[in-house]
Amino acid sequence: MFRIRKLDIFIAKQFGLLFMAAFVICQFVLMMQFLWRYVDELIGKGLSMDILAQFFWYMGLMLMPQAFPLAILLSSLISFGNLGESSELTAIKAAGISLMQAMRSLIVIVIAIACVSFYFQEVIGPRSFISFQQLLLSMKQKNPEVEIPEGIFYDGIPNCNLYVQKKDMDRGVLYGIMIYRMNGGYEDAAVILADSGRIQATAEKKHLLLTLYSGEWFENMRQSGMNVSANIPYRRETFSTKKILLDFDGGFNLAEMGGISADARSKGLGRIIHDLDSIREFNDSVGHQYYYEAQQIVFSRPSLSIADSAKARKATAGKTVMIDSLFEHLTPEQKQRIIATASSDAGVALNNMEFKADYSEWLNKEERLHRMEAINKFTLSLSCIIFFFIGAPLGAIIRKGGLGVPVIISVMVFIVFYILDNTGMRMARIDEWTVWFGKLLGTAVLSPIAIFFTYKANKDSTVFNVDLYKSILMRMLGLRTKRSVMMKEVIIEEPKYEMDAQMLTNITLEIKQYAQHHNLLRWPNPIRVFFHPGDDHEIEHINGVLEVAIEDLSYSRNKHVIMLLNEYPIIATHAHTRPFRHKWLNVVTGVFLPTGIFFYFRMIRFRFRLYKDLQHILQTNEKMTERIHQLL
Numbered sequence: 001m002f003r004i005r006k007l008d009i010f011i012a013k014q015f016g017l018l019f020m021a022a023f024v025i026c027q028f029v030l031m032m033q034f035l036w037r038y039v040d041e042l043i044g045k046g047l048s049m050d051i052l053a054q055f056f057w058y059m060g061l062m063l064m065p066q067a068f069p070l071a072i073l074l075s076s077l078i079s080f081g082n083l084g085e086s087s088e089l090t091a092i093k094a095a096g097i098s099l100m101q102a103m104r105s106l107i108v109i110v111i112a113i114a115c116v117s118f119y120f121q122e123v124i125g126p127r128s129f130i131s132f133q134q135l136l137l138s139m140k141q142k143n144p145e146v147e148i149p150e151g152i153f154y155d156g157i158p159n160c161n162l163y164v165q166k167k168d169m170d171r172g173v174l175y176g177i178m179i180y181r182m183n184g185g186y187e188d189a190a191v192i193l194a195d196s197g198r199i200q201a202t203a204e205k206k207h208l209l210l211t212l213y214s215g216e217w218f219e220n221m222r223q224s225g226m227n228v229s230a231n232i233p234y235r236r237e238t239f240s241t242k243k244i245l246l247d248f249d250g251g252f253n254l255a256e257m258g259g260i261s262a263d264a265r266s267k268g269l270g271r272i273i274h275d276l277d278s279i280r281e282f283n284d285s286v287g288h289q290y291y292y293e294a295q296q297i298v299f300s301r302p303s304l305s306i307a308d309s310a311k312a313r314k315a316t317a318g319k320t321v322m323i324d325s326l327f328e329h330l331t332p333e334q335k336q337r338i339i340a341t342a343s344s345d346a347g348v349a350l351n352n353m354e355f356k357a358d359y360s361e362w363l364n365k366e367e368r369l370h371r372m373e374a375i376n377k378f379t380l381s382l383s384c385i386i387f388f389f390i391g392a393p394l395g396a397i398i399r400k401g402g403l404g405v406p407v408i409i410s411v412m413v414f415i416v417f418y419i420l421d422n423t424g425m426r427m428a429r430i431d432e433w434t435v436w437f438g439k440l441l442g443t444a445v446l447s448p449i450a451i452f453f454t455y456k457a458n459k460d461s462t463v464f465n466v467d468l469y470k471s472i473l474m475r476m477l478g479l480r481t482k483r484s485v486m487m488k489e490v491i492i493e494e495p496k497y498e499m500d501a502q503m504l505t506n507i508t509l510e511i512k513q514y515a516q517h518h519n520l521l522r523w524p525n526p527i528r529v530f531f532h533p534g535d536d537h538e539i540e541h542i543n544g545v546l547e548v549a550i551e552d553l554s555y556s557r558n559k560h561v562i563m564l565l566n567e568y569p570i571i572a573t574h575a576h577t578r579p580f581r582h583k584w585l586n587v588v589t590g591v592f593l594p595t596g597i598f599f600y601f602r603m604i605r606f607r608f609r610l611y612k613d614l615q616h617i618l619q620t621n622e623k624m625t626e627r628i629h630q631l632l
Contacts, residue, residue, distance in 0.1 A: 007092065008104045008105035010114040015079045015106050016159050022078075024069035028345055030063045031056070038136065055135055061128035063574035065380050070414050072110060077406035079106075080395030089396055090093055103392055107391035114384040121377045126266045127499050133260045148174070148199075154203045157208065177212065179244075190219035208246040215239060242424045264366075264373040272374045279370065283363045368435055372428055375439040383417065384442060393457035409413075480572070485554050495552045501628045503549040504621045512612050520576065521612040526600060529578050530590025536577050539610070545569045546617070553624075560627055567620045569613040575606040 047055075091360050092102050148154045154162045165176025180191040194215030202209055217237040260266060267275065315474040327335065390413060398405060420442035428438025473482065518538075528534075550565055578598035590596045 004105070007097065007102065011079070011083075011102060012105045012109060014082070015075055018075035018078050019071055022074040023067055026067040026074070027060060027063060028068045030067055031059055034059060034063060055132070058128045058135065059131035061124055063119070065120050065125065068113055068117045069380070069383040069387045069417075070410065072113065072384050073413060073418065074406060074410040076391035077370050077395040077410055080392050081393075081398060081400045081406055084399030085397055088564045089399070098161055099393070100454075104386065105313065110385055110388040114381045117384055118377060118381040121380060122268050126268055128261050129263070130266045133263070133266075137260075137451060149532075153180075160246060172200075174199065177215070179210075190217065192217050194242075198576070208244060210244040211240045212244065213240065214245050215242065217242070227270040253491045258321075264370045269374055270378055271628055272370050276367065276370050276374075279363070279367050282366060283360075288365060290360070296497065302376075330569055332580070351559055363433065365429065368428060370432065371435045372425065372439055375435065379421075383446075386443065386446050387417075390446065393450075393453040396457045397453070399611070413446075420445055445503050465512070472496050472529075480570055483550075483566050483568055483614055485562055487557070487559065487562050488555055491555050491557060492557065495555050497553075497628045500549045500553050501625050503545055504625055507546055507549070508618055509541055510538070511618055514538050514542070515614065516585075520607045520614075523604060524577075524607070526590070526596075529600065529603060530586045530596060533583050534577065535574050535581075540572065543573050558627070558631060561624070561631075564620060564624050564627065569615070569616055571610065571613055572606055576603060576610045579603060609619065 035157065046140075080089065085091070089099075089102075093099070119629065148162060148164050148167065150164055150167055152163070154164070159182050161180040163176075163178040164174045167174055176191075177194040177197050179190075179194075181190040181192065192215060194212035197210060198212050198216070199208055202623040215238075217235070217239065219235045219237075240252070264272060275419070286473050324597055327338070330338070389408070394409060395406065398409075400406065423440035424438035426438075427433040428435045546568065550568060553561055553565055556562060574581065580586050581591055591600055
């Protein structure tokens with residue numbers, strides 16, 4: 001039975017305060033990052049404070065599910081880092097409470113936050129997205145002089161298409177202006193060209209005043225009811241300065257939400273599943289129709305006329321009719337006409353197929369976006385739990401609180417998740433990866449990491465022991481540290497110099513005998529290295545006796561003896577015979593050729609190093625025995 005303890009309340013209170021502070025910080029950072037994308041729609045539009053408040057409110061509601069995981073990661077890291085740094089976590093474990101038992105109250109809280117995140121994405125998020133996009137579209141339609149793009153036609157002004165070659169925002173001047181006014185319809189459009197001009201809204205915000213310089217005005221003078229076939233009066237006007245008043249409501253009006261509601265982000269899970277069935281059924285019907293049309297492809301007109309066909313049949317009467325034979329019996333003019341017709345038909349068919357391919361790709365993209373949004377509602381909620389099981393164990397392992405190390409680790413973990421999630425989303429959107437693989441990539445990578453950190457923290461295992469990883473790396477690369485023997489401050493018993501000298505003399509004899517029977521400079525047989533067992537017991541014995549002598553001589557009061565002891569190298573006793581002590585590891589390494597080559601040359605390097613070490617031991621033994629005889 002789950003019983004609330006004082007420890008649960010204590011940890012939950014610490015986590016709750018940190019979570020609220022971290023959530024505010026994360027929400028602010030995400031909103032600022034999101035704001036830079038739409039800063040152009042806010043500046044210079046004269047928006048009122050209530051419109052801006054709505055803009056930031058809906059933006060905050062949309063970004064809350066993304067702020068939850070990062071806030072949980074940061075707050076859990078700081079919470080358990082503080083407990084570890086103040087030794088409270090050690091006291092908890094000493095009382096017989098495991099890490100998982102200490103985290104149980106937070107697990108319940110995090111699951112509740114994950115449910116809240118799912119509710120936001122299912123109910124509040126879609127509504128906020130619709131309202132946000134509606135506000136954004138309305139902002140773009142307000143004060144179009146700021147929104148007019150360069151190099152393309154702008155149709156944001158009613159009954160008018162405006163083209164601007166270049167804009168000078170500092171002076172408010174437009175260059176290379178072309179205007180199509182369509183007050184009487186597309187057939188009677190007035191074309192206005194100008195070198196430069198200015199555009200500004202009137203005081204009542206109901207019209208736009210367009211001032212043009214050095215231009216021309218072309219317009220048909222057709223009147224209503226005029227016969228289409230009659231001659232149409234035409235007017236051309238050249239002007240140095242001209243002012244045009246265009247109808248435009250510059251006030252802030254909410255745009256229609258017809259296109260916004262079809263977006264997958266504006267739908268809940270139930271509606272997405274319902275619409276997916278309709279989208280798939282429609283896509284299948286379009287695909288079957290395109291397939292049927294591809295099977296029924298025929299040219300719209302015959303390549304041979306009736307007379308040409310009769311001549312061709314007469315010329316090939318009684319023969320097996322082949323297309324090439326029919327073509328060869330035609331005149332050069334007929335051949336040229338048929339080739340031109342076939343080329344035109346092929347071009348039409350190609351354009352038709354390209355259009356169908358683009359439309360099919362758009363339909364498939366809509367289906368993928370709906371599937372991605374449905375999966376995203378679960379993965380973003382699940383990331384709250386995953387980030388907690390990364391942050392809490394990491395805090396217990398590193399035992400560092402505050403805003404230093406936890407913030408750095410939180411940012412690194414979130415960046416990895418953000419890169420994986422966005423990469424998977426982009427690749428799934430363009431149909432390079434499957435939707436499931438793309439959207440579950442970040443979750444699939446971080447879940448084993450969360451399990452690993454939780455296991456290590458619960459077992460009190462060392463994960464960030466730099467010395468351990470440094471030692472492993474040095475052994476792999478064949479690096480070693482120098483011997484460091486310091487003079488003892490307190491010496492109870494003097495070394496047995498005579499015994500040590502005798503041991504060093506015996507080591508010298510054994511090394512010379514070893515050198516006669518083993519040629520360390522010769523390349524070993526790879527088969528014996530990887531597939532035959534065996535260790536070099538002679539080197540192990542020599543090293544064991546040498547270490548005993550060094551340990552006894554380290555109690556000497558003579559500085560020269562201590563200095564000579566530091567000249568003895570640290571010997572690797574088995575690396576010159578085979579890569580690993582276990583036979584199966586050697587076999588696997590030898591079978592996998594690239595790894596086997598690396599460890600084979602590594603072993604050769606160890607053999608050469610052992611040869612130099614033995615020569616250096618012989619020289620140092622000679623110096624040490626002479627020094628011992630002087631002391632005696």
